[in-house]
Amino acid sequence: MEEKNPQPTICPYCSLGCGFYLKLEAGKAAGIRYMPEHPVNEGSLCPKGNTVLEVLNHPDRLKYPLKKTETGWERIEWEEALDLAAAKLKGSLEEYGPDSLAFLGSAKCSNEENYIFQKIARLLGTNNVDNCARLCHASTLTGLGKTLGTGAMTNPISDLACSECIFVIGSNFAENHPAVSRRVLEAKEKGAFVIVADPRMTPTSWLADLSLRLVPGTDVALLNGMMHVIVSEGLVDREFARERTKGFAELENVLQRYDPETVSRITGIPSAEIIKAARAYARAGTAAIVYSMGITQHISGTDNVTACADLALICGHIGKKGAGILPLRGQNNVQGACDMGALSEFFPGYGKVGDPEAAGRMQALWGAKKLPESPGLTATEIVGAAGKGKIKTLYVMGEDLVNSHPDSSRVKQALENLDFLVVQDIFMNDTAEYADLVLPAASFAEKEGSFTSTERRVQWLEPALMPPGEARADLEILFRLAEKLGLDFPYRDAGEVLEEISAAVPAYGGIAKERLKKDFGLIWPCPDAGHTGTPVLHTDSFMTPDGLARLVPVEHRSPAETPGPDYPFLLTTGRTVLHYNAGSMSRRCKSLLKREAELYVEIHPADARTMEIREGNKLVLESRRGSTKATARLTERVSPGVLFLPFHFPGTNVLTADALDREAKIPEFKVSACRIRRG
Amino acid sequence: MKESTRMLVPEEEKCIGCRACTSACPEKLITFSEEGNMRSISFPANCGTGCELCELCELCALACPENAISFIFPEGESENVEKQTLDFELVSCQKCGTPFATIRELEKVRTAISEKVPLPPKGDFWVELCPGCRQEVFRERQAEALIRERTV
Amino acid sequence: MPKAVYADLSRCIACHACELACERENENSRISLQVVRDLAAVPVSCRQCETPLCAVVCPGEALNYGDSGLEYDSEKCTGCRLCVLACPFGTAELRAGVMERCDLCQGKETPACVATCPAGALFCAEAESIGGNIRARRAERIKKALASPASAGRRVNR
Numbered sequence: 001m002e003e004k005n006p007q008p009t010i011c012p013y014c015s016l017g018c019g020f021y022l023k024l025e026a027g028k029a030a031g032i033r034y035m036p037e038h039p040v041n042e043g044s045l046c047p048k049g050n051t052v053l054e055v056l057n058h059p060d061r062l063k064y065p066l067k068k069t070e071t072g073w074e075r076i077e078w079e080e081a082l083d084l085a086a087a088k089l090k091g092s093l094e095e096y097g098p099d100s101l102a103f104l105g106s107a108k109c110s111n112e113e114n115y116i117f118q119k120i121a122r123l124l125g126t127n128n129v130d131n132c133a134r135l136c137h138a139s140t141l142t143g144l145g146k147t148l149g150t151g152a153m154t155n156p157i158s159d160l161a162c163s164e165c166i167f168v169i170g171s172n173f174a175e176n177h178p179a180v181s182r183r184v185l186e187a188k189e190k191g192a193f194v195i196v197a198d199p200r201m202t203p204t205s206w207l208a209d210l211s212l213r214l215v216p217g218t219d220v221a222l223l224n225g226m227m228h229v230i231v232s233e234g235l236v237d238r239e240f241a242r243e244r245t246k247g248f249a250e251l252e253n254v255l256q257r258y259d260p261e262t263v264s265r266i267t268g269i270p271s272a273e274i275i276k277a278a279r280a281y282a283r284a285g286t287a288a289i290v291y292s293m294g295i296t297q298h299i300s301g302t303d304n305v306t307a308c309a310d311l312a313l314i315c316g317h318i319g320k321k322g323a324g325i326l327p328l329r330g331q332n333n334v335q336g337a338c339d340m341g342a343l344s345e346f347f348p349g350y351g352k353v354g355d356p357e358a359a360g361r362m363q364a365l366w367g368a369k370k371l372p373e374s375p376g377l378t379a380t381e382i383v384g385a386a387g388k389g390k391i392k393t394l395y396v397m398g399e400d401l402v403n404s405h406p407d408s409s410r411v412k413q414a415l416e417n418l419d420f421l422v423v424q425d426i427f428m429n430d431t432a433e434y435a436d437l438v439l440p441a442a443s444f445a446e447k448e449g450s451f452t453s454t455e456r457r458v459q460w461l462e463p464a465l466m467p468p469g470e471a472r473a474d475l476e477i478l479f480r481l482a483e484k485l486g487l488d489f490p491y492r493d494a495g496e497v498l499e500e501i502s503a504a505v506p507a508y509g510g511i512a513k514e515r516l517k518k519d520f521g522l523i524w525p526c527p528d529a530g531h532t533g534t535p536v537l538h539t540d541s542f543m544t545p546d547g548l549a550r551l552v553p554v555e556h557r558s559p560a561e562t563p564g565p566d567y568p569f570l571l572t573t574g575r576t577v578l579h580y581n582a583g584s585m586s587r588r589c590k591s592l593l594k595r596e597a598e599l600y601v602e603i604h605p606a607d608a609r610t611m612e613i614r615e616g617n618k619l620v621l622e623s624r625r626g627s628t629k630a631t632a633r634l635t636e637r638v639s640p641g642v643l644f645l646p647f648h649f650p651g652t653n654v655l656t657a658d659a660l661d662r663e664a665k666i667p668e669f670k671v672s673a674c675r676i677r678r679g
Numbered sequence: 680m681k682e683s684t685r686m687l688v689p690e691e692e693k694c695i696g697c698r699a700c701t702s703a704c705p706e707k708l709i710t711f712s713e714e715g716n717m718r719s720i721s722f723p724a725n726c727g728t729g730c731e732l733c734e735l736c737e738l739c740a741l742a743c744p745e746n747a748i749s750f751i752f753p754e755g756e757s758e759n760v761e762k763q764t765l766d767f768e769l770v771s772c773q774k775c776g777t778p779f780a781t782i783r784e785l786e787k788v789r790t791a792i793s794e795k796v797p798l799p800p801k802g803d804f805w806v807e808l809c810p811g812c813r814q815e816v817f818r819e820r821q822a823e824a825l826i827r828e829r830t831v
Numbered sequence: 832m833p834k835a836v837y838a839d840l841s842r843c844i845a846c847h848a849c850e851l852a853c854e855r856e857n858e859n860s861r862i863s864l865q866v867v868r869d870l871a872a873v874p875v876s877c878r879q880c881e882t883p884l885c886a887v888v889c890p891g892e893a894l895n896y897g898d899s900g901l902e903y904d905s906e907k908c909t910g911c912r913l914c915v916l917a918c919p920f921g922t923a924e925l926r927a928g929v930m931e932r933c934d935l936c937q938g939k940e941t942p943a944c945v946a947t948c949p950a951g952a953l954f955c956a957e958a959e960s961i962g963g964n965i966r967a968r969r970a971e972r973i974k975k976a977l978a979s980p981a982s983a984g985r986r987v988n989r
């Protein structure tokens with residue numbers, strides 16, 4: 001371990017990749033120093049970042065491998081733990097075949113860890129390897145993939161400062177990616193026009209010049225409506241559409257039906273505002289679209305993303321500084337986990353499973369005789385298959401699927417149905433409670449490796465601390481597991497794995513440990529050692545085979561479940577600034593918990609009045625899947641008829657449905673039907 | 680039997696009921712309670728034979744902003760003194776109605792401040808608000824213009 | 832003029848980072864953020880008054896003010912709470928029996944709440960003219976923002 005104090009590090013929470021320093025005292029993380037020189041956060045840090053010491057030093061940290069016995073958890077030696085894991089994997093493999101195995105990688109683990117993780121799965125003969133990107137941005141991969149050729153943020157976050165119009169749809173960045181706010185505010189100071197489309201009024205809406213409160217699940221209609229206005233008012237960038245895209249005529253055809261009045265009826269937004277938004281976006285010299293899970297987590301997730309791309313393309317707002325599409329990803333390495341092929345349908349570098357050429361490349365690189373040919377099961381499908389007994393052994397690295405997947409009761413049944421479940425994590429969580437074997441992992445500050453932020457910035461993280469007890473870096477655990485499985489891996493450390501990654505993933509071709517350690521990393525694509533990275537994508541051509549973007553028309557579809565007489569409320573879920581995802585980290589921080597202690601539900605005061613609900617009342621919420629309790633919070637942040645639940649507490653996903661987008665297989669977390677009563 | 684027979688004597692006329700003595704007492708022998716719009720401060724009884732717990736450290740007297748605590752040596756045979764309790768009427772917050780300070784505390788504050796800065800007339804004065812409501816009022820005033828802007 | 836932490840409320844996003852940064856550095860947060868009517872967030876901390884009324888009422892000489900601003904010696908605090916009753920902003924608080932106040936993270940270049948603010952809403956400046964301060968700061972930021980690499984420019988004649 002290199003002796004540096006304070007030690008530079010990268011925040012383990014969201015996908016922005018903010019830098020800060022850890023101050024060390026006697027081998028412990030004792031303080032934080034800000035990093036004003038970091039290009040993303042410029043020294044700032046959100047509330048969660050400010051409390052990482054509470055996570056690192058938490059007494060609940062897993063310290064020893066644990067085996068479930070009839071009398072409870074038993075501490076065992078690493079050797080025994082890994083022998084057991086390997087034996088169970090091999091046992092299922094021999095008895096039921098490779099597709100009885102499944103692997104869930106982690107968007108919180110490094111590129112190297114995810115790369116090795118999927119390599120183990122594939123060398124064992126299955127593509128049943130996925131990661132939680134399936135739950136947040138799978139539709140970004142499909143939607144931007146088919147239009148632009150690659151499913152990644154097109155511009156760095158700092159570029160937003162140069163946008164003349166920022167159109168935010170389905171992103172509450174002020175709470176979920178707070179440091180984005182400083183760039184948006186910078187743009188506003190230069191006169192940028194900010195549009196925020198969100199069913200809720202959030203602190204992000206406060207920054208808007210025009211706030212569009214749409215009915216949840218009507219994003220395609222709004223986007224098509226804006227495009228209709230742009231086409232009919234002659235605001236299309238004809239030259240761009242002609243030279244750099246294909247399919248304008250088909251798109252134009254579909255858009256005809258989306259006149260502002262029709263769209264107003266669907267979305268609930270006054271037609272004048274739709275027109276105003278369309279004009280502001282199209283007329284700006286440079287305009288950016290910022291979106292997040294309000295777009296992706298729908299059965300129409302792929303279509304929503306596609307429509308965002310169509311809008312940017314017909315206005316030529318892409319491929320320039322300040323003009324692009326910025327999907328804000330969820331976790332610190334969700335981009336990297338996908339780049340590394342911890343996805344059931346992609347090899348590292350997005351070579352399609354099933355494409356013989358892509359498979360051939362990996363086979364040659366890995367010296368493998370044969371790789372599985374058909375796409376594996378996605379994260380959501382793995383749970384379904386486990387429920388049906390088709391998956392026998394599941395290996396989960398750093399995810400709490402009981403709380404992160406929809407329909408928690410069904411997830412629990414599926415986990416109970418497994419022959420063997422391994423959970424590798426830094427804390428015991430609700431999923432680990434179902435495990436047969438729990439492996440203690442090192443946290444971000446206790447290991448080395450590369451992480452790819454939402455802006456494709458690959459940064460190298462150096463260890464600052466020793467892991468607690470016998471906890472080990474995920475990579476080290478995987479190396480030893482691979483050895484037990486009889487896989488011959490030559491690597492000694494993360495740097496050596498990254499060397500192989502640069503051979504496997506073209507965009508990482510020039511990325512190496514020593515280069516990443518300087519100047520806050522590199523932004524991919526960085527194809528060779530002399531390349532300095534590519535902050536802005538699609539400047540000259542798109543990543544499609546012919547270099548042209550595709551305009552793909554999409555139609556509005558209603559969500560899978562809509563409110564009715566039995567379940568009259570529309571329930572939408574999302575995040576809050578003080579907590580994070582399934583909460584295994586943030587719910588262990590006392591300072592965060594004392595500000596946000598329990599599950600609450602936002603309800604409009606008018607609905608509350610009708611139902612005689614007062615602030616602070618305990619409510620029971622019921623959906624077709626189950627019921628949960630939450631404390632009433634009366635607020636006009638939600639519209640009448642709409643309820644909002646944050647998903648950081650157990651209970652929220654008891655209610656949500658596993659209706660999936662047919663292409664991306666992402667669940668529709670954003671819309672379910674629900675009813676409430678006083679508890 | 681201890682020699683010291685000093686007795687703690689709070690002076691009702693001076694005491695403003697601020698509770699500095701309750702926080703100062705290392706043995707927590709001085710206590711307070713609040714009920715409705717009354718605050719009571721209880722000083723220890725003096726058994727007259729020298730108290731085991733109260734070493735007569737005088738921290739309470741030192742803490743008292745009004746020099747309201749003194750110690751006396753009763754003449755002759757010391758007599759037993761019952762627990763001594765002083766009662767104070769509380770002022771309720773003009774905004775939320777919560778009793779938050781004694782009349783005497785607020786008078787003291789008002790007098791001290793008026794020597795330095797001009798005070799607004801009674802009835803429209805932040806001293807009559809509890810600290811929580813003062814912060815809230817300040818917040819609301821600060822946010823007023825912005826909220827108007829964001830409501831349009 | 833004493834310096835204090837001010838907020839440009841038009842930038843505040845209610846993220847509470849200021850509170851958590853302060854709490855980490857000082858055990859308790861000396862800044863408190865609340866949202867008003869779902870439409871604006873206001874962080875409030877010690878205003879570092881030029882005539883600090885907390886010091887005016889302090890009987891124990893724990894709080895003193897002079898040319899170098901307000902000085903506080905917690906050793907001398909008797910916990911009488913008169914400062915709490917004197918503070919017009921309701922920011923003076925007692926913790927563990929003694930008054931606790933914002934010292935602008937003495938010893939640090941910038942107070943933690945200011946340094947951590949993701950939206951750049953907080954700043955530490957002289958109290959002289961708060962409005963003037965916010966305007967001057969905004970002007971400075973705009974100047975800086977406009978000097979950064981130009982965007983593609985407004986589209987014309989399409």
